[in-house]
Amino acid sequence: xxxxxxxxxxxxxxxxxxxxxxxxxxxxxxxxxxxxxxxxxxxxxxxxxxxxxxxxxxxxxxxxxxxxxxxxxxxxxxxxxxxxxxxxxxxxxxxxxxxxxxxxxxxxxxxxxxxxxxxxxxxxxxxxxxxxxxxxxxxxxxxxxxxxxxxxxxxxxxxxxxxxxxxxxxxxxxxxxxxxxxxxxxxxxxxxxxxxxxxxxxxxxxxxxxxxxxxxxxxxxxxxxxxxxxxxxxxxxxxxxxxxxxxxxxxxxxxxxxxxxxxxxxxxxxxxxxxxxxxxxxxxxxxxxxxxxxxxxxxxxxxxxxxxxxxxxxxxxxxxxxxxxxxxxxxxxxxxxxxxxxxxxxxxxxxxxxxxxxxxxxxxxxxxxxxxxxxxxxxxxxxxxxxxxxxxxxxxxxxxxxxxxxxxxxxxxxxxxxxxxxxxxxxxxxxxxxxxxxxxxxxxxxxxxxxxxxxxxxxxxxxxxxxxxxxxxx
Amino acid sequence: xxxxxxxxxxxxxxxxxxxxxxxxxxxxxxxxxxxxxxxxxxxxxxxxxxxxxxxxxxxxxxxxxxxxxxxxxxxxxxxxxxxxxxxxxxxxxxxxxxxxxxxxxxxxxxxxxxxxxxxxxxxxxxxxxxxxxxxxxxxxxxxxxxxxxxxxxxxxxxxxxxxxxxxxxxxxxxxxxxxxxxxxxxxxxxxxxxxxxxxxxxxxxxxxxxxxxxxxxxxxxxxxxxxxxxxxxxxxx
Numbered sequence: 148x149x150x151x152x153x154x155x156x157x158x159x160x161x162x163x164x165x166x167x168x169x170x171x172x173x174x175x176x177x178x179x180x181x182x183x184x185x186x187x188x189x190x191x192x193x194x195x196x197x198x199x200x201x202x203x204x205x206x207x208x209x210x211x212x213x214x215x216x217x218x219x220x221x222x223x224x225x226x227x228x229x230x231x232x233x234x235x236x237x238x239x240x241x242x243x244x245x246x247x248x249x250x251x252x253x254x255x256x257x258x259x260x261x262x263x264x265x266x267x268x269x270x271x272x273x274x275x276x277x278x279x280x281x282x283x284x285x286x287x288x289x290x291x292x293x294x295x296x297x298x299x300x301x302x303x304x305x306x307x308x309x310x311x312x313x314x315x316x317x318x319x320x321x322x323x324x325x326x327x328x329x330x331x332x333x334x335x336x337x338x339x340x341x342x343x344x345x346x347x348x349x350x351x352x353x354x355x356x357x358x359x360x361x362x363x364x365x366x367x368x369x370x371x372x373x374x375x376x377x378x379x380x381x382x383x384x385x386x387x388x389x390x391x392x393x394x395x396x397x398x399x400x401x402x403x404x405x406x407x408x409x410x411x412x413x414x415x416x417x418x419x420x421x422x423x424x425x426x427x428x429x430x431x432x433x434x435x436x437x438x439x440x441x442x443x444x445x446x447x448x449x450x451x452x453x454x455x456x457x458x459x460x461x462x463x464x465x466x467x468x469x470x471x472x473x474x475x476x477x478x479x480x481x482x483x484x485x486x487x488x489x490x491x492x493x494x495x496x497x498x499x500x501x502x503x504x505x506x507x508x509x510x511x512x513x514x515x516x517x518x519x520x521x522x523x524x525x526x527x528x529x530x531x532x533x534x535x536x537x538x539x540x541x542x543x544x545x546x547x548x549x550x551x552x553x554x555x556x557x558x559x560x561x562x563x564x565x566x567x568x569x570x571x572x573x574x575x576x577x578x579x580x581x582x583x584x585x586x587x588x589x590x591x592x593x594x595x596x597x598x599x600x601x602x603x604x605x606x607x608x609x610x611x612x613x614x615x616x617x618x619x620x621x
Numbered sequence: 622x623x624x625x626x627x628x629x630x631x632x633x634x635x636x637x638x639x640x641x642x643x644x645x646x647x648x649x650x651x652x653x654x655x656x657x658x659x660x661x662x663x664x665x666x667x668x669x670x671x672x673x674x675x676x677x678x679x680x681x682x683x684x685x686x687x688x689x690x691x692x693x694x695x696x697x698x699x700x701x702x703x704x705x706x707x708x709x710x711x712x713x714x715x716x717x718x719x720x721x722x723x724x725x726x727x728x729x730x731x732x733x734x735x736x737x738x739x740x741x742x743x744x745x746x747x748x749x750x751x752x753x754x755x756x757x758x759x760x761x762x763x764x765x766x767x768x769x770x771x772x773x774x775x776x777x778x779x780x781x782x783x784x785x786x787x788x789x790x791x792x793x794x795x796x797x798x799x800x801x802x803x804x805x806x807x808x809x810x811x812x813x814x815x816x817x818x819x820x821x822x823x824x825x826x827x828x829x830x831x832x833x834x835x836x837x838x839x840x841x842x843x844x845x846x847x848x849x850x851x852x853x854x855x856x857x858x
Contacts, residue, residue: 201804260802301787308797309798
């Protein structure tokens, strides 16, 4: 019952905040912050024993659901506050709450089709609402994102429905290599289709164009809900189904899994490269999130039941840390009023507190040896690849040093004219609103580090995979 | 019951044809309402009355959410890019394919590989119609949704296409795998309403009476690029 309470609070507060934003933006932010606090408290009570029957389907709690609900709510609250104090779009709380509510229901439902439909609904809210609030020219960009999110959700739903129907291949049971080529091809097609849905939703390469456009169109603080958390929960649901339904036939679909591994590696490496070369800070944040989605895709290349726990730990760590990175970008934007890195030169000299926040984000993004997120990434790489390939993917783990290090280096250069006028953190007593976002970034980065450390046992969601049966009515 | 099932499926397809091909936006929206309301009834046995009520209310609400955008004139008058005849033929072909696939599966005992063309029941057998009607309607509606989703002439028609896509997938799933669970029905209604609300919100932002030609979807990216430097950010410093 706690799951439904948490989802109900999130959805109710999200709708209220979205409506209030039109007439009373500050009230929308306050309602949003209250709703996020309530969701965080409710999420703490979610556990594996929390089961709510809904017809023949159940909504079941899990440790991962609790962790995602809690950390998403805390991260979103920090981002809402940073946005309100700095940029003032007031368009972050409503979409984040709607996304959290949909994700809670999706991760709790034991019916994969229902999960994907909920995620499509939540995705629309997190993508469209911030863009609609950003003005006419930005709203135009959201059409492509809206289309992608809906197609991804219902592609996932369609794949599950087809694979488990009498028209699908799951009736062929577990396949040995060469046992039944037609069924193996159909199962391989199912894997490619579900990975396509995940790649579309997470903005993985080569389906990243909508995500690259979207990050230009929505407030910086809204990016994590739209891309990091939204894509991650989508991947968790898809992975739970894929491992349960397609995993037993993994040996028969080797070529398809290789293709998935290549897509994952390309996303990881090219995403990091794109984040490194771009000067626009929102592109750095966006591509950094896209690169982390590459690690998520490795779970589909492995198709091993052992991916569930590392995937949960990784998702929790990267989504929280990238929320802190987006928080840094939003705070820098709100404070200095510019978005390009050359214009941000010297930012850390003016705001050492913001600099400390970004250093903590760097530590979380690279991962400390021994932390849950670091071990999870290594485990996912090991499950999905063999030694030569594995070394390359593990080496890619240090790429955030280059990406975030570039931001830090720019921070210590001679201040640009945009930054030089800033009174600095020492003016905290006279202008507390100036420094408060930087302090919030430090807090968000610490939350990210805590999430990366691991929060105990992280069991994933349970999705029933229906056994093939005769068509209804026959 | 069989005739009624086929009749409702035909009504849903006709509604979808009107939704994608009508020149006048109001007629397109009326077609959408017909398709969204009729689709849940393309099932044998019918779902629980509460589920039916939920789907009907959800469909009407989704269409209602699009109404302000239609009234504001965001829709390009001109109908389908293909024309209604081509759309109708496309839907008919897709419906025949869907019917044939589902009827063939219905006549094949589970776990038995029959030679092609052999089936234990005919395509018009009531047991086959029970699964073939939703599958045919689903595939037809999916085919109709393809054009407005992939080549959207205007924002609202993209919304119409996305709503039909959701409905088409749901119907196809119902035909191939059986009726959706109540929780899934709830989730589908949530998706329908979310898509319609999203389209309405974007349309409201895009247009306060300006000509639709000023904001074609294909030029969206360039529009954002042009506005990149003009984002209203007020630094605190």
